[in-house]
Amino acid sequence: MQIRDYIEANKERFVDELGSLIRIQSISAKVENKPQMLECASRWAELLLAAGAQRAEVMQTAGNPVVYGEYRAGEDLPTVLIYAHYDVMPVEPLELWLSDPFEPTIRDGKIYARGADDDKGQSMMQVKGFETALRTGNLRANVKFIFEGEEEIGSPSLEEFCKTHKELLRADVILVSDTSMVSADVPSLTTGLRGLAYWEIEVTGPNRDLHSGHFGGAVANPINVLCEMLASVVGEDGRITVEGFYDDVEELSSEERAMIAQIPFDETAYKAAIGVRELRGEAGYTTLERNSCRPSFDVCGIWGGYTGEGSKTVLPSKAYAKISCRLVPHQNHEKISRLFEDYFQRIAPKSVRVKVTPTHGGEGYVCPITLPAYRAAEAAVERAFGKRPLAVRRGGSIPIISTFEQVLGVKTILMGFGLEQNAIHSPNESCRLDIFYKGIEAVAEFYHNYQG
Numbered sequence: 001m002q003i004r005d006y007i008e009a010n011k012e013r014f015v016d017e018l019g020s021l022i023r024i025q026s027i028s029a030k031v032e033n034k035p036q037m038l039e040c041a042s043r044w045a046e047l048l049l050a051a052g053a054q055r056a057e058v059m060q061t062a063g064n065p066v067v068y069g070e071y072r073a074g075e076d077l078p079t080v081l082i083y084a085h086y087d088v089m090p091v092e093p094l095e096l097w098l099s100d101p102f103e104p105t106i107r108d109g110k111i112y113a114r115g116a117d118d119d120k121g122q123s124m125m126q127v128k129g130f131e132t133a134l135r136t137g138n139l140r141a142n143v144k145f146i147f148e149g150e151e152e153i154g155s156p157s158l159e160e161f162c163k164t165h166k167e168l169l170r171a172d173v174i175l176v177s178d179t180s181m182v183s184a185d186v187p188s189l190t191t192g193l194r195g196l197a198y199w200e201i202e203v204t205g206p207n208r209d210l211h212s213g214h215f216g217g218a219v220a221n222p223i224n225v226l227c228e229m230l231a232s233v234v235g236e237d238g239r240i241t242v243e244g245f246y247d248d249v250e251e252l253s254s255e256e257r258a259m260i261a262q263i264p265f266d267e268t269a270y271k272a273a274i275g276v277r278e279l280r281g282e283a284g285y286t287t288l289e290r291n292s293c294r295p296s297f298d299v300c301g302i303w304g305g306y307t308g309e310g311s312k313t314v315l316p317s318k319a320y321a322k323i324s325c326r327l328v329p330h331q332n333h334e335k336i337s338r339l340f341e342d343y344f345q346r347i348a349p350k351s352v353r354v355k356v357t358p359t360h361g362g363e364g365y366v367c368p369i370t371l372p373a374y375r376a377a378e379a380a381v382e383r384a385f386g387k388r389p390l391a392v393r394r395g396g397s398i399p400i401i402s403t404f405e406q407v408l409g410v411k412t413i414l415m416g417f418g419l420e421q422n423a424i425h426s427p428n429e430s431c432r433l434d435i436f437y438k439g440i441e442a443v444a445e446f447y448h449n450y451q452g
């Protein structure tokens, strides 16, 4: 049987099986839903076995259980690891839902329910794509599944699970369906995510708050000094002036820049939506390149002195700021934090003392579009959606993807089929049925194309 025929013959069952997962209220943020977490994990194990996995089990972690499943095709064949999450976001405010969030309801060709897209719908596309490939004789790979129940609360147990089960999770490539496409008519694959470095800076001047009339003009004001130092970080051309900051930044290839240029983007509407008259960023790059493929520097908060009602003429003793840098792949957040610490210490005038404290950070991620598995996914999406997908980088971060690269040493293909209008995390989350079936087809075609 052909891939499309198999999907056509089984489409109702696929939706029913998705419904059986949706009805389980696996809200990881709520402690009282612990029993439903286990119930959802067990249901997934059943569904994996029914889809053709030879083994599927619920494995304990320090938090919610992980579902592990596998299908072994042969020692000499490549191995694909599917990562997904079975937990969902809370549903409040309930009154904004047009139908019960835990009762899948079909209206205008869409399934409405919490998890219809994120990530029960999308993980079902992966599993049914696997089943379709297997039953139509298109599967020439070993397939492993790891579904966690804590993604929506920051995956606190997954890194440890990966570290202790490295051998079990050994794979050639990881497939994840938990991101979105540009639109239903512009299919895309996410090929990059930015990293982050975050730190706090404390500037101390005099040993106490001073009278600005008695001391102003004679003593350095830590807030003034902090502002001068921060203002020196970004130059006129929008580039970060700290020496060595761009050392590890890899330039975009002309092929990637050409793809980014094809993403529909209305700059006038973008400015209007956020209420600014002019955009600003690094010279030589477009807005979409700046907010996804180039690093950035932002002061997230700044305080000190007197900020209450009325006025108080004070020359404060201390000034503070919280600062973040979005990083691009290959920039190491610890190295970047050190660069900034050295920079602020170097430029600080003798009139103040500066303390820089890194708080957290994470690495970016990039999937080379020349990777054979990427090419297989690209051709698969093109076959299912009728258009070559664009390679799109995202400005945000998905920490678990860089963890997979660091702990397991495996690249991830972000083969997501979400749409902006699916309203994930919001009331009336939905998933278009036509996209649900096309997603299944794309996954099945991936196995057809993928030779390792």
Ligand SMILES: [Zn+2]
Residues within 6 Å of the ligand: 085, 118, 119, 151, 178
């Ligand atoms: Zn998700």
